[in-house]
Amino acid sequence: MKGVLTPIEMKAVDRNTEYNHIPTIVLMENAGSSIAGYIMNNFPDKKKISIYCGTGGNGGDGFVIARHLLNQGYKIHLFLLSKPENIKNKDSKTNWKSINLISKTDKNLKLSKITDSSQLNPDNSDIIIDAILGTGVNGRLREPISSAIDNINYSPAIVISVDVPSGLNPEDGVVYDKSVVAHTTLTLHKPKTGLKLADNKYVGNIEVLDIGIPLVSEEYTGVGDLLKLKTPSTSSHKGENGSVLIIGSNPDYIGAVIFAAEAAISRGVDLVFIVAPESSAKIIKQYNPEYIVKSIEGDVLNMDGYPIISELIDRVDSILIGSGAGLSSQTGELFNKIVTSTDKKIVIDADALKLVDKQNIIDSNTLVTPHTREFKEFFGCDLPDKRDDKIKLLEKLSKEYNTVILLKGVVDIVVSPDDYKLNSTGNQGMTVGGTGDLLAGLCVGISTRNTLYESAYISAFILGNAGDKLVEEYGFNYTSSDLLKII
Numbered sequence: 001m002k003g004v005l006t007p008i009e010m011k012a013v014d015r016n017t018e019y020n021h022i023p024t025i026v027l028m029e030n031a032g033s034s035i036a037g038y039i040m041n042n043f044p045d046k047k048k049i050s051i052y053c054g055t056g057g058n059g060g061d062g063f064v065i066a067r068h069l070l071n072q073g074y075k076i077h078l079f080l081l082s083k084p085e086n087i088k089n090k091d092s093k094t095n096w097k098s099i100n101l102i103s104k105t106d107k108n109l110k111l112s113k114i115t116d117s118s119q120l121n122p123d124n125s126d127i128i129i130d131a132i133l134g135t136g137v138n139g140r141l142r143e144p145i146s147s148a149i150d151n152i153n154y155s156p157a158i159v160i161s162v163d164v165p166s167g168l169n170p171e172d173g174v175v176y177d178k179s180v181v182a183h184t185t186l187t188l189h190k191p192k193t194g195l196k197l198a199d200n201k202y203v204g205n206i207e208v209l210d211i212g213i214p215l216v217s218e219e220y221t222g223v224g225d226l227l228k229l230k231t232p233s234t235s236s237h238k239g240e241n242g243s244v245l246i247i248g249s250n251p252d253y254i255g256a257v258i259f260a261a262e263a264a265i266s267r268g269v270d271l272v273f274i275v276a277p278e279s280s281a282k283i284i285k286q287y288n289p290e291y292i293v294k295s296i297e298g299d300v301l302n303m304d305g306y307p308i309i310s311e312l313i314d315r316v317d318s319i320l321i322g323s324g325a326g327l328s329s330q331t332g333e334l335f336n337k338i339v340t341s342t343d344k345k346i347v348i349d350a351d352a353l354k355l356v357d358k359q360n361i362i363d364s365n366t367l368v369t370p371h372t373r374e375f376k377e378f379f380g381c382d383l384p385d386k387r388d389d390k391i392k393l394l395e396k397l398s399k400e401y402n403t404v405i406l407l408k409g410v411v412d413i414v415v416s417p418d419d420y421k422l423n424s425t426g427n428q429g430m431t432v433g434g435t436g437d438l439l440a441g442l443c444v445g446i447s448t449r450n451t452l453y454e455s456a457y458i459s460a461f462i463l464g465n466a467g468d469k470l471v472e473e474y475g476f477n478y479t480s481s482d483l484l485k486i487i
Contacts, residue, residue: 001218002419005190007135007170008228013189015224016217025091028057030211031188032064032095035162038186038209039065039127040072046126046158050077052148054132054166060092061162061188062131063099070102070109077110077125078103081132081144084113117147123155130159130180133166135192141167141177153181161185164192165202173198189213221423221461229458230449232268242448243271243316246323246441247309247338248351249280250300250331253324256350256437258287259480260323263441265290266487269448273312275305302330306337313338317448318345322352323437331355339364345447349440353378358401367404367452369440375407387411391420406443406456408436414460416453423457425464427471434480439463442487462487 005013018024039049051066053059059080066076078099087093103111114120130152132145141149149167152159159182164170167179173194183204187195188211195203217224232241244264249257257280261272265288274293276284281295294312296305313319319342321335332355339346339360346366348356353374361368370378379397384390394405394415407413412423442459443452450458466487470478 001215003190004193004196006193010135010189010192012222012224012227013213013218015227016220016222017213017224019222019224020214020217022212022214022217025094027211027213028060028091028095029064031061031162031209033068034188034209034211035061035129035160035186036065036068036072038207039069039129039160043127043158047073048075048126049129050079050123050125050127050157051129052079052081052132052152054134054136054145055080055082055087055089055092056134056136057089057092058131058134058136058162058166059087060089060095061134062129063092063095065129065131065162066099066109067095067102070106073108075108077112079120079148080111080113081148082113083115114144114148117144120144120147120151123151123157125155125157128152128155128157128159130161130166130182132180134163135170137164137167137169139176146178149178149180159183159204161203163188164194168194168198168202170194175199175202219420219422221421221425221457225454225458225461228450228454229267229446239270242267242269242318242445243273244269244318244320244444244448245273245275245309245312245316246320246444247275247301247335248321248323248325249274249276249284250324250326250328251277251279253326254280254283255434256324257284259434259437259484260320260349260441260444261288261291262484263438263487264320264445266484267442267445269445271316273316275301275309275312277301300328300330301325301334302328303334303337306334309334309338310341313342313344316344318347318444320347320349320440320444322348322350322355323440325351325355327351327354336360339366345444345452347440347444347447347452349443350436361401361403363402365452366402367406367443367447367456369406369408369436369443369456371408371436383407387413391415395420404452404456406439406460408439408460412457412460412464414453414457416451419453421453421457423460423464425461426467427464427476429471429476429478430464430467430483432478432480435463435467435483438480438483438487 053062278295446455
């Protein structure tokens with residue numbers, strides 16, 4: 001697993017933890033408790049502490065820190081840099097109600113609600129805890145947060161930031177306006193990418209604290225991974241939200257391309273181009289007027305169609321080859337030409353896995369989607385029995401052939417050259433024909449705005465989750481058409 005996470009990856013892990021039946025308020029409690037424990041262990045003689053809190057989850061961590069330190073005899077001055085009604089995070093609201101109640105009874109806690117910068121005074125505490133923004137920074141800082149950061153930086157106190165110094169971009173480490181200058185940053189679960197890229201003067205010493213997130217929340221897919229899906233801009237125009245080219249479908253397997261195209265459209269793709277033999281293209285055109293269908297003369301895909309395909313490749317973001325394509329050597333020649341002639345994202349599925357030479361994908365940008373038998377045929381090796389051994393082999397092959405691999409199975413294994421993900425959604429009802437085409441269509445659709453690796457494991461989760469929902473209603477007697485309705 002990755003040792004450093006982007007902010008959106010961390011949000012996904014948090015959400016997946018809740019999906020795995022651990023409430024987010026438990027993570028907040030663990031975070032606050034861990035930070036309080038760090039302070040008690042490292043600064044036992046520093047008893048006067050100021051905690052500056054924002055209205056998000058970072059501020060909620062600050063409320064919990066205050067509660068734990070109060071129990072150990074610390075004198076706490078907690079600053080809420082807003083009105084209480086502006087607290088957005090539900091767990092932070094709960095912990096605010098708690099600390100607000102405690103302030104009425106504990107003489108060691110002073111609580112200040114700051115709505116104007118004029119309410120801030122020089123801070124001479126022993127330690128200042130920055131729990132203002134964390135990963136929630138977004139553009140230029142507003143008051144009173146901007147002045148609070150100045151107040152922190154002008155203080156002689158030891159400054160500790162929670163997760164990420166407030167004002168520092170947690171993804172790229174850039175300070176666009178101003179940032180807390182921390183002596184120590186206590187980052188939660190794993191370091192964020194911005195901490196590794198930032199000027200060290202802002203982040204100081206980086207310590208990673210465990211907050212009880214189980215491995216399953218990061219190793220396996222969950223609803224949190226859906227947060228990574230890119231959403232259309234309000235000002236976007238036709239074609240800006242993804243365009244795909246699907247090449248396949250001999251006359252015996254027309255439905256394969258249709259399932260793939262419909263799955264791609266379900267992800268909000270603007271344009272779907274399809275290239276098929278003319279005998280198939282006529283039928284495909286009639287199915288959905290949204291398709292832009294081009295035909296190749298004859299009953300099989302062949303090199304005569306390459307000029308049309310080459311022109312379309314320049315117009316699309318991602319390509320899918322193989323759906324119902326058949327095993328003609330002429331089709332194989334065409335597919336290998338496509339793979340070696342573009343750096344566009346290509347999903348290699350179904351019959352294409354039997355036709356494309358694996359050596360040809362090394363310099364391309366590909367995702368291969370085999371089940372066990374297809375894997376053996378494509379890579380020329382057997383899969384080990386144990387899952388850990390499978391992952392190691394897939395990691396090796398992914399690096400060797402510079403490709404993303406989605407190995408379909410009871411538990412799907414998705415591997416990129418530098419990471420892996422497992423997916424346990426789905427059930428035996430998904431052995432019905434067409435599910436592989438739906439998965440390939442989801443992959444190509446999502447890949448127009450996400451990486452091939454993200455598109456693979458997110459697609460596997462979406463399709464498997466849909467299958468699990470259908471089981472609850474129909475048992476295992478559902479079809480690919482049923483899946484298509486809810487993905």
